[in-house]
Amino acid sequence: MNTANPPVYYLHVSVRGHATTVLVNGAPVCRTGLLAYNAIPSVSEWMIAGDNEISVEVHAVEPAPAVPDPDSPQRVHVQLCVGALGEMVAPGSERVLCELRHDPAQVRDPQAPRRLAMTHNLPRWPRWAWQDAPPFPEDEATDAELWTFLESLHADLQDGRIDAVTARERVKFAELAPLYGSTPAEAVALTREQFAELSALATWSVAPLDPEEIVLRRCCGGRVVELIDREGRAALRSGPEMADAAWSLYAFVARVNGLLEIVR
Numbered sequence: 523m524n525t526a527n528p529p530v531y532y533l534h535v536s537v538r539g540h541a542t543t544v545l546v547n548g549a550p551v552c553r554t555g556l557l558a559y560n561a562i563p564s565v566s567e568w569m570i571a572g573d574n575e576i577s578v579e580v581h582a583v584e585p586a587p588a589v590p591d592p593d594s595p596q597r598v599h600v601q602l603c604v605g606a607l608g609e610m611v612a613p614g615s616e617r618v619l620c621e622l623r624h625d626p627a628q629v630r631d632p633q634a635p636r637r638l639a640m641t642h643n644l645p646r647w648p649r650w651a652w653q654d655a656p657p658f659p660e661d662e663a664t665d666a667e668l669w670t671f672l673e674s675l676h677a678d679l680q681d682g683r684i685d686a687v688t689a690r691e692r693v694k695f696a697e698l699a700p701l702y703g704s705t706p707a708e709a710v711a712l713t714r715e716q717f718a719e720l721s722a723l724a725t726w727s728v729a730p731l732d733p734e735e736i737v738l739r740r741c742c743g744g745r746v747v748e749l750i751d752r753e754g755r756a757a758l759r760s761g762p763e764m765a766d767a768a769w770s771l772y773a774f775v776a777r778v779n780g781l782l783e784i785v786r
Contacts, residue, residue, distance in 0.1 A: 528701055529604050531566045533576070534616060535559065539584040539596030539626075545577045548742040549774070549786070553754045556584045558594055565602075566701045567786055571647040576602055577639040578622065590627060598624040602642055607703050651693050652785045655776035657744035668738050671775065671782045672731065672749055675758060679728045679771070682721035684714050691784045693776075698786070720760075720769055727761030741774075746785065749773045 533551065535544055538558040543550050546568040552561050578598055586596065601621040605611055622640045658664050678686040688695075688710050699709040720726060736757050739748040749757040749772075756770040774786035 527607070528566070530564060530607050530609075530701075531569050531602065531604050532562055532564045534599075534601040534603055534618075535561045535563070536597060536599040538594055539586075540580055540598050540624075541582040542598065543579045543581070544600060545575075545579065545741070547575055549746065550739075550741060550748060556582065564702075567650070567698050569644060569647055570653060571644055571649065573641050573643050574602075575639055575641050576600060576620070576622070577637060580636050580638070583626075586626065596626050598622070598638060600638075600640075602640075648697070650697055650785070651778045651783070652742060652746050652774075652776040655745040655778060655785075658740055658747055658777070660740070660744075665738055667782070668747055668749075668775065669733070669736075672736070672738075672757060675773070676728060676731055679717075679721075679758060682718075682726070684717040684721065687717075687771075688713055690782075693778055693783045693785045717769075720764075720767060723764070723767060725763045725767065727763045729759050729761045731757065745776055747775045749775065 533544065533546070535552055535554070536559070537554040539556055540554065541556055542554045544552045544554070544563075546565045547570060549568045551563045551565055551568065578600060580598070584596065590596075599621070601616065602619045603611075603616040604619055605617060611617075620640050620642045622638050624638055658668070675687060675690065678684075691710075691713070692706075695706040695709045695713075699706045704712075732751075735751045737748075737750050737752055739750060740746070741748055751757055756772045758771040758773060760768045760770070772786075773784045775782055776785045777783075778785065
């Protein structure tokens with residue numbers, strides 16, 4: 523790997539008729555409904571040295587149509603691709619490292635499996651803080667600690683204390699900025715600037731936290747917790763007043779040196 527100019531790993535996801543979660547090494551990178559879905563999420567920050575598992579959890583399957591659509595058949599297609607930062611690649615010209623495909627019309631049993639997976643080995647890649655984080659126990663005390671952390675972030679956002687939020691993202695900025703042609707200081711400054719502009723708006727608001735709706739979702743072998751709601755939306759996001767300037771802060775939390783930190 524060229525550490526000065528690292529490659530960019532991304533997925534090409536094309537799903538129709540299946541509600542799914544697409545994961546890289548246990549980290550959810552996108553969720554799909556039954557309608558046609560296409561996305562190209564970057565996944566460099568979830569890749570690791572050694573074997574990388576790209577998997578799809580299938581939650582629901584749309585009944586097969588009486589007359590299949592030849593232009594958009596039911597499918598689950600996921601490709602792991604690699605390219606250069608800022609590179610524009612024409613559709614069909616991607617450098618595909620591996621792919622998984624499920625085409626119900628082409629198999630004897632049209633019922634989708636509940637889980638699909640493939641593996642790709644990277645000889646070298648940075649080691650991330652979340653890889654060495656201890657797993658979060660599944661107990662009330664841990665959930666209470668995570669909830670307190672989330673409430674603190676929510677309060678800081680409500681009051682426009684952006685620096686207090688970015689202080690909890692130091693690990694994220696330190697690890698991700700070099701992957702995407704920036705420095706941690708530049709990444710912090712850009713985030714601060716963006717949120718400062720948003721929080722200055724008269725409509726600035728943060729969606730309330732509802733304990734019945736928030737999900738503290740363990741992932742990556744329990745070492746990381748995703749802060750979302752039951753619909754898969756970021757727990758930290760704009761309120762309905764900000765329809766024209768909506769924002770979301772998807773946060774993945776790990777314990778680093780004994781402290782809860784936003785690592786992604």
